[in-house]
Amino acid sequence: MSPSDGKITRVAFQGEPGAFSEAAAIQLLGDRITTVPCPTFDAAFRAIGEGTADALLVPVENSLAGSVVRVYDLLLESALGIVAETILPIEHHVIGCPGSSLDDIRSVASHPMALAQCEKFFLAHPNLKRVPAEDTAGSVRDVLYRGDISAAGIAGRRAATHYGGVILAESIQDNPENFTRFVLLVSVTRDDSGESADSPRFASPTVRELMTELRVRKMEQFESGSLLKMSVALRLAHKPGALLAALEPFARHSINLMKIESRPIHGTPWVYQFFLDLLAETPAQLQASLEEVRRATNFLRILGLYPVAKQDSLQK
Numbered sequence: 001m002s003p004s005d006g007k008i009t010r011v012a013f014q015g016e017p018g019a020f021s022e023a024a025a026i027q028l029l030g031d032r033i034t035t036v037p038c039p040t041f042d043a044a045f046r047a048i049g050e051g052t053a054d055a056l057l058v059p060v061e062n063s064l065a066g067s068v069v070r071v072y073d074l075l076l077e078s079a080l081g082i083v084a085e086t087i088l089p090i091e092h093h094v095i096g097c098p099g100s101s102l103d104d105i106r107s108v109a110s111h112p113m114a115l116a117q118c119e120k121f122f123l124a125h126p127n128l129k130r131v132p133a134e135d136t137a138g139s140v141r142d143v144l145y146r147g148d149i150s151a152a153g154i155a156g157r158r159a160a161t162h163y164g165g166v167i168l169a170e171s172i173q174d175n176p177e178n179f180t181r182f183v184l185l186v187s188v189t190r191d192d193s194g195e196s197a198d199s200p201r202f203a204s205p206t207v208r209e210l211m212t213e214l215r216v217r218k219m220e221q222f223e224s225g226s227l228l229k230m231s232v233a234l235r236l237a238h239k240p241g242a243l244l245a246a247l248e249p250f251a252r253h254s255i256n257l258m259k260i261e262s263r264p265i266h267g268t269p270w271v272y273q274f275f276l277d278l279l280a281e282t283p284a285q286l287q288a289s290l291e292e293v294r295r296a297t298n299f300l301r302i303l304g305l306y307p308v309a310k311q312d313s314l315q316k
Helices: 020-028 041-046 069-077 112-116 119-124 136-146 157-163 206-222 244-250 283-295
Strands: 008-013 036-039 054-061 080-089 092-097 107-110 129-132 151-155 166-169 181-188 228-235 257-264 268-280 301-305
Touching: 008 020, 008 041, 020 036, 020 054, 020 080, 020 181, 036 041, 041 054, 041 069, 041 151, 041 268, 054 069, 069 151, 069 257, 069 301, 092 136, 092 157, 107 136, 112 129, 112 151, 119 283, 129 283, 136 151, 136 157, 151 157, 181 301, 228 283, 244 257, 244 268, 268 283, 283 301
Parallel strands: 008 036, 008 054, 080 301, 107 129, 107 151
Antiparallel strands: 054 181, 080 181, 092 151, 092 166, 228 268, 228 301, 257 268
């Protein structure tokens, strides 16, 4: 495809080229997409509205560190909807300049979370100084730009390939069960009631092309018996039993509550918003339960309806 035919999908992500988020976007959509790096989550969420991207791929939770709370806040503030998810194994590698070796290294830079997830490596190499950086791939970029053989970064394999670095130590993460779940967001329009559990309609030809491809994947999952996942946000009345009243319909309609998390509502001290991930066999199950939940809540918003990530996403 060529940029002039309008068929290349541009996917924004937070971080530098070579980041885990970029790897997740390619894992989900293939290598024909054009990835659009953004310095912050706020900038990434603006990318679609500013016309620099057609979709956005962001992390929502890590199996060790938990939820990415800034993403949840920005998702609720935006007009974007979740249309797909993917799960990426997180493998941290020490990456240095060509010609360097692990014995040459005196300092290792990376995002603070990545540094914290490699504690055993640093205990085994107490002479190495840890240097916090803005992101994993950016730490490798800076090391390669300086050409300093006494410095290295911690990032994924994609960063080593992108910047021409050398992997000096492989898979140094403490816990092998380290995964990050990413979701794909696009601009959506909903019906006037906002209550439909059907797939949302999409705003631009480029996004419609993307969704055609995702619907094919979804149908394959339906045929193999996979479940649907729905993400919702809700607010409760301040009265006894409010949370029970909001959750009980899901159990009655045989919907599996996979995750529930509360977040403070900005500007309203001590009032909280709940984010839920639900699993069901059909949209009809979700629709029936949501009609009941809506009557028990002050606010309910469907954040997305999408197929559950295939388990082969977890294979390294």
